[in-house]
Each structure stands twice: as C-alpha cells, then as structure tokens.
Amino acid sequence: MELRKTEAKAIQRGLEKLGLYTKAIDGDLGPNSQTAVNAYLMANANRLPDGFQGWSNKRKFVACLQMLSLDAGFDPGVIDGWMGTNTRNAATLYVSSLDGLQIFNVLDFEPIDGKPK
DSSP: OOOOHHHHHHHHHHHHHTTSOOSOOSSOOSHHHHHHHHHHHHHTGGGSOTTGGGSOHHHHHHHHHHHHHHHTTOOOSSOSSOOOHHHHHHHHHHHHHHTTOOOOOOOOOOOOOSOOO
C-alpha cells in the first residue's frame, strides 16, 4: 500500500506540532520533510528496530506515520515502516483526529437490551 496525500500532510502536520517541520503543509514529501522525519526518527530511535537508518525514505515516512498515530492513541501495530492494514486504519483515525473529528478508538460489545422503539 502506498502513502496517501492526506497521510503525507498528516506527517507534516504532526512534525510541525513538534517543531521539526516549518515549511508548507502540502503533502510533498521532499527534502524538507525528509529532514524532519529523520530528526524525529533519530530522536525516537529507541522505539525502532536496529538498522532503521538503512530503510528507504518511503519506509521511514511510514514509520514516522506509525509513531505519530500511536502517540495520538491509534495503534498501528509493530513500528516497522510497512504500510499494512493496521497502519492504514490507525493513520485514517490519526488524520481524522487532526481534522478535529472526534474519534472513539474503542469497540462496544455490550448488547442492547429490549426491542427498538
């Protein structure tokens, strides 16, 4: 799965909030975004597997999105830099939360008693 433009913007917005990114929020993951992502990953190296420095830029962007999502309360699963279903679901919730939508990251398994009125 590929990164979506809204996810790229979410990475930029998240890094902007942390003071690591100061350019336009445009979804263009160019050199400025890469510099910010690398700074974020290095500051959080203890949360990443050994050897992450050798990952492709694309994989680093996904790892950054995974960590930003996790820090916002949306679990992407293992922080591994791969865009799978868990990461996509967490990223979707993360993007929505940045847009001011109220997100409930819980499942309600309690049955509804009685018949509908």
